[in-house]
Amino acid sequence: MPRWKPDARQRLVVAALGLFAEQGYDETTVAQISERAGLTRSTFFRHFADKREILTAGQKALSRLLAEGIDAAPADATPMMAVAAGLERASGEMTSFNRELSPLLHAAIEANEELQTRDALKSIGMAAAMVDALKRRDVTEPTAQVAAELGVLAFKLGFSQWADPTRDEDPGELATHTRAALDELRAAAAELR
Incomplete structure (x- = not known):
């Protein structure tokens, strides 16, 4: 998996909101968001401090x-x-x-x-x-x-x-x-x- 993808931030937001809608905010993890976006957890944390920050x-x-x-x-x-x-x-x-x-x-x-x-x-x-x-x-x-x-x-x-x-x-x-x-x-x- 490439380290940097140019649209990573938007992809993380889309993935997170989709997961929040499907399974709820509390049940969604950073790992799930990262996986759905096709990115790593470290990439997630380059863009956001935590999943609340996405919103x-x-x-x-x-x-x-x-x-x-x-x-x-x-x-x-x-x-x-x-x-x-x-x-x-x-x-x-x-x-x-x-x-x-x-x-x-x-x-x-x-x-x-x-x-x-x-x-x-x-x-x-x-x-x-x-x-x-x-x-x-x-x-x-x-x-x-x-x-x-x-x-x-x-x-x-x-x-x-x-x-x-x-x-x-x-x-x-x-x-x-x-x-x-x-x-x-x-x-x-x-x-x-």
Whole structure:
């Protein structure tokens, strides 16, 4: 077996999610994941610290992309316009690979309390990254927090619609869905007065 295969990380994720769906998260071992992916355990540990990390593998990258989009927004952008720029940046990096794995990932998380907790922490991490980016733009803490939480919710809602496996038509670009979700949330927030 070759030491390095170029798509090892993706293969490990696909193998793990398939096994989690088939036999459950707790019953799945690193050895089984590695074997299904056609890789060694040492290759697994080059990419992931443990099997839990597979489910949050993209969290740091997603948080970074959201912050980069906010940082790159025009200087005169409102906090919500900056969050929209963050959503555009992060959404633009999502591919059909992300969409296809979503049902397996969702099933694994829903079946395990520990993974539900880690998923909640992922949302907190995304919001924190956006809050930090907004504060670098001199947005006050409360405003940054509200804008970031709306951004996280918009991303989750948009991603859920985009990745919905029951859709018959082509879902198009994720950015279309996150933009629409953010617009709906902004309208709903305006009604809270």
